[in-house]
Amino acid sequence: MTKVKSLADLRKMKEGLESKLNLREKSNNPESLVQIRVAMATCGIASGAKTVMEYMIDELEKRNIEAVVTQTGCMGYCYAEPTIEVTLPNQDAVVFGYVNEKKANEIIEKYIKNNELVDGIIPVNYETIKK
């Protein structure tokens, strides 16, 4: 029987990660990273936001793109879930709607890598309910 993974192994793994992460921290400022926020409210979760988030984390790593993937609440675009907000370094955030794995792939390949806009952008000035 194989040994169950434990925190001791995590410590070992951490040492390996440290050198890599130092590089990232030296080039510092989070602005230099691609930032992605996945809308994770009832509407988003029900339509597959978790799958999209996992896909983003895995694929960005595979394709060697330095990015931070995190969560946000409902942005009010429930009809277009799952939605993600992508902020490229030194650019305004862009929100994409109806994101599935295929769309996520397109966003990575076209928008994140080449800064080409793709279909499915939700205009930022669109508001459903006045705050």
Added chain:
Amino acid sequence: MKELSLHIMDIIQNSIVAEASCIEIELIENKAENIYSISIKDNGKGMSAEMLANVTDPYCTSRTTRKVGLGIPLFKQNAERAGGSLAITSELGKGTLLKAVFQHDNLDRPMMGDIAGVIVLTAAANENIRFVYSHKTDKDEYVFDTEEIKEAMDGMSINQPQVIRYLKEMIKENLTEIHYSN
């Protein structure tokens, strides 16, 4: 929601919005008493008695971006359909406890799904919050506490693909060890 873990993910978001600094997720499986219970407890800002009374109403929400709040009503519906129930207690300034109980063997009880993924993804995206996930079965208990992870990581962020993957596998393996039911 197709899976209970997604409901848990959803309810945790409520705790995050309520500015909790510690969120405890407790799963108890008791086959002898035919119970599969899910509790989510936070130390957030809590709810007033009035809000609490209306919280299972789908047209009750604290947010301003939309007019409906379906998270709790959907969870409640799922619990009741599976011969169970959902109850919430809350106190302003102290926090909130949500408890959903299912019949363990009920065919209408949704699957738990990827609970390891839910816990790790949420913890990685909210590193300033402590998450304690405990899972009890008839055989044993497993506890995952982000405080311990933080200590092991010694200041390094857990929001990194390798760490997320590792923690997910760690939880999954431990759940298998305690013979959890999906």
